[in-house]
Amino acid sequence: MIKLAVYLLAAGVCISTVYGYENTKAHPAINNAIISFGENYLADKLPDKNKWRITSDRETYGGTGVTNSGYSYATYSEGTLNLTLLQWVEHGGYSADEPELGAAIRHFYDPTGHTGGRKYLTNRGTSWEWLYTLDNLLHPQTDAIEWAMGDTDKGAYNDWSLKAGKKYLAFAFELSDEAEKRMCLAKAYRCLGEVLHNTADMACPPHVRNDSHAAPLGYAWGELLGSPDPYEELFDPQWAADYLNGKGDPSLESFFASATSIRSINEKLAQFTNHNFFTEETINGAGYQPLSPINKDGDYPQPQLQNLDYDANDFTFYRRFPSGNLVKLCRDRRIFSLRGTPYVDLDCAKSQAAELVPNILCAGANIIRLFLPQFQVQIREAVPNDYIKGQVVHVKSSEYPESILYSGPIDLIDANTGRSIEKLNCSTGEFIGRNPKFKNGDQLIARITLGGFTIESPVYTVTGPVGSTHRIGFQVRVDGHFLNQVATPDTSYSYENDADGATFSSSGDYIGGFASNTFTASYTRTVVHMQTNGTISAVFSSDKLKIISLIWTETTTTQYYNKTVNCTAVNIPLSYSYSGTSIYEIKGEEAKNAITSLTVVQTAAEGLSYSLQSWSTDWNGQVYASLTKLE
Amino acid sequence: MKTRRIRRSRWPFGILLVSLLIICYTCTNKQSPNSPSDENNLSETPALTAFSDSLITAFSSENEDDVLALVRSEYRATCDAELNGTRNTMTAVAQALKKRQLLFANALYAEYKVSIDGTEFRIAYSNCGDGHWQLIRF
Numbered sequence: 001m002i003k004l005a006v007y008l009l010a011a012g013v014c015i016s017t018v019y020g021y022e023n024t025k026a027h028p029a030i031n032n033a034i035i036s037f038g039e040n041y042l043a044d045k046l047p048d049k050n051k052w053r054i055t056s057d058r059e060t061y062g063g064t065g066v067t068n069s070g071y072s073y074a075t076y077s078e079g080t081l082n083l084t085l086l087q088w089v090e091h092g093g094y095s096a097d098e099p100e101l102g103a104a105i106r107h108f109y110d111p112t113g114h115t116g117g118r119k120y121l122t123n124r125g126t127s128w129e130w131l132y133t134l135d136n137l138l139h140p141q142t143d144a145i146e147w148a149m150g151d152t153d154k155g156a157y158n159d160w161s162l163k164a165g166k167k168y169l170a171f172a173f174e175l176s177d178e179a180e181k182r183m184c185l186a187k188a189y190r191c192l193g194e195v196l197h198n199t200a201d202m203a204c205p206p207h208v209r210n211d212s213h214a215a216p217l218g219y220a221w222g223e224l225l226g227s228p229d230p231y232e233e234l235f236d237p238q239w240a241a242d243y244l245n246g247k248g249d250p251s252l253e254s255f256f257a258s259a260t261s262i263r264s265i266n267e268k269l270a271q272f273t274n275h276n277f278f279t280e281e282t283i284n285g286a287g288y289q290p291l292s293p294i295n296k297d298g299d300y301p302q303p304q305l306q307n308l309d310y311d312a313n314d315f316t317f318y319r320r321f322p323s324g325n326l327v328k329l330c331r332d333r334r335i336f337s338l339r340g341t342p343y344v345d346l347d348c349a350k351s352q353a354a355e356l357v358p359n360i361l362c363a364g365a366n367i368i369r370l371f372l373p374q375f376q377v378q379i380r381e382a383v384p385n386d387y388i389k390g391q392v393v394h395v396k397s398s399e400y401p402e403s404i405l406y407s408g409p410i411d412l413i414d415a416n417t418g419r420s421i422e423k424l425n426c427s428t429g430e431f432i433g434r435n436p437k438f439k440n441g442d443q444l445i446a447r448i449t450l451g452g453f454t455i456e457s458p459v460y461t462v463t464g465p466v467g468s469t470h471r472i473g474f475q476v477r478v479d480g481h482f483l484n485q486v487a488t489p490d491t492s493y494s495y496e497n498d499a500d501g502a503t504f505s506s507s508g509d510y511i512g513g514f515a516s517n518t519f520t521a522s523y524t525r526t527v528v529h530m531q532t533n534g535t536i537s538a539v540f541s542s543d544k545l546k547i548i549s550l551i552w553t554e555t556t557t558t559q560y561y562n563k564t565v566n567c568t569a570v571n572i573p574l575s576y577s578y579s580g581t582s583i584y585e586i587k588g589e590e591a592k593n594a595i596t597s598l599t600v601v602q603t604a605a606e607g608l609s610y611s612l613q614s615w616s617t618d619w620n621g622q623v624y625a626s627l628t629k630l631e
Numbered sequence: 632m633k634t635r636r637i638r639r640s641r642w643p644f645g646i647l648l649v650s651l652l653i654i655c656y657t658c659t660n661k662q663s664p665n666s667p668s669d670e671n672n673l674s675e676t677p678a679l680t681a682f683s684d685s686l687i688t689a690f691s692s693e694n695e696d697d698v699l700a701l702v703r704s705e706y707r708a709t710c711d712a713e714l715n716g717t718r719n720t721m722t723a724v725a726q727a728l729k730k731r732q733l734l735f736a737n738a739l740y741a742e743y744k745v746s747i748d749g750t751e752f753r754i755a756y757s758n759c760g761d762g763h764w765q766l767i768r769f
Contacts, residue, residue, distance in 0.1 A: 340709070
């Protein structure tokens, strides 16, 4: 948490801050450790053919960063910085606390809602936060996680949230312009750094126990603001690296490894910290005598002194964690009494960090896992001296439920030598190369290298000009697993990047509806350089589990090719089990029986036509048809 | 004799408001992590030395109120209880403070180790951010 370097009114000087759990050293150091840990941790946890590493990337990426620290939006400033991706993550650890006064209010999350159900800071901070609503810029009464995630109305004010970061990362994949890609990567990794700042805060006891520790504005105003917290102050940034190989909590690690949302990871970490650790001012329970916390908002039910192991030799309250760590939570040795009011000192802080830091690292690594969109690169056809084509398929996840259509360079690699054969260009998920330099029997890999990602196709062996497949898809938009409702306008979003002078947008509409059992819809979809228009008319069975007849037309225009699909079909079975995977698929003859006629005309680059090979539906109503090129 | 209450100064609200607004519109001199400065060390600043000297004086006086006047408000009740009936041993603390060992110090918090009759204790000060150190633990 930040230290408010406070203006010394009488002398008119600024006091610089040093060390502790603050944003110039500790948070960047923690973020650095998360990245180091995460690269190793994720080595065998990302999907096949997806790799991620940024520590070895020495390139710099221009983006918007904090160039001048300040207390308020009026005095801090942002500008263009050129940093490596690792440095952008570190910078996010720093910038999350800028400007400082607002961050001092918003970086608290009480998972128990101990004070009237409120999870945001209520201790002390609320007595002065109203001052900063004067310019409506501090957004108080916002908890740390919603601010970091940007997934609530209050959190949406955060320009550098997880939500923003995922948007920037998606744009980095979708935009074809190299400069725009790099700018988006810089912004995405800064956002990741700010999210990881939140992760670190969720393993810092005062941040999750409603214990305001913003440095007060002077002796006389101590009633208004919090006092320095020993753990915050004593935290040595070096501990982030020292505990890189420390033991984390096994149940937490299991939860993090199976988590499907980033929010759930930070919430879980906050629960763990709140439940197991004191702050100096929220020590509760009965030690040598019953004790009430100094912080009147901090009488949490857990932990309690009487439930800890007390060692009379060193006057210390211990807890043995499932990690195996024996942690000093507080001690009560006082000069004038054998045992007095417990406190958290340097030894305790260091001992606690040994338990908390490894959990931060594991949480952070899994946040990275979920932050990285996943792709499959596939070579679909490769004809010597003619063409090669393939696709980049985004694998949807709970963090990225909308399709990301990759545009940008593809490296064609000789799988045996590792040498680059040539550079291809991918546009909205499809890549085509003319007159490629390979021959029958060659083994090829298509590779994307972008912003720390390395995504490769399986090895493709060139076998000559035989029938191949082409995948197309349309969406019979349904609501959940029932087909009795119709989607209203769908997948509509836009983005303008005024700060950098660049503008790009992505939008789409899907308008249609059921009239009795007949579904009609028209749709348009624009994604970067691809424009798609289509109409669907489908007659469903009364139980909505079968399309009795379907007429579907779709025209796609890209800068590289135009494609028209005309499809009529009967008796298309649809059933939904929400298994999360494809729930229905027919191929070959069965598919031909269902789809009575289907023509695809694709102009440029090859002017190909296709016949139906198979089609399928997946769990969310996407219908795919696999086609075989007619020779 | 029980200690007398320490009176806190009450600043006019208007001054508070103006001062906070001034703070909002003043700079900090923190540097970004890409321009590091190493300010943390274990040398005692003049302000810490001065405060330690004042503590030594207070403990030497064997006057509980003199010590309590140097204690941060939230910790006053705790320290008040600690000091109760300790008048004749306070000078030992003063002597120990003269041989204090600084374990940690930054702009807001300092922790020392002192030894009395061979037993080690921790003493801690905190700084509200205004350069005004106060005692929080002994």
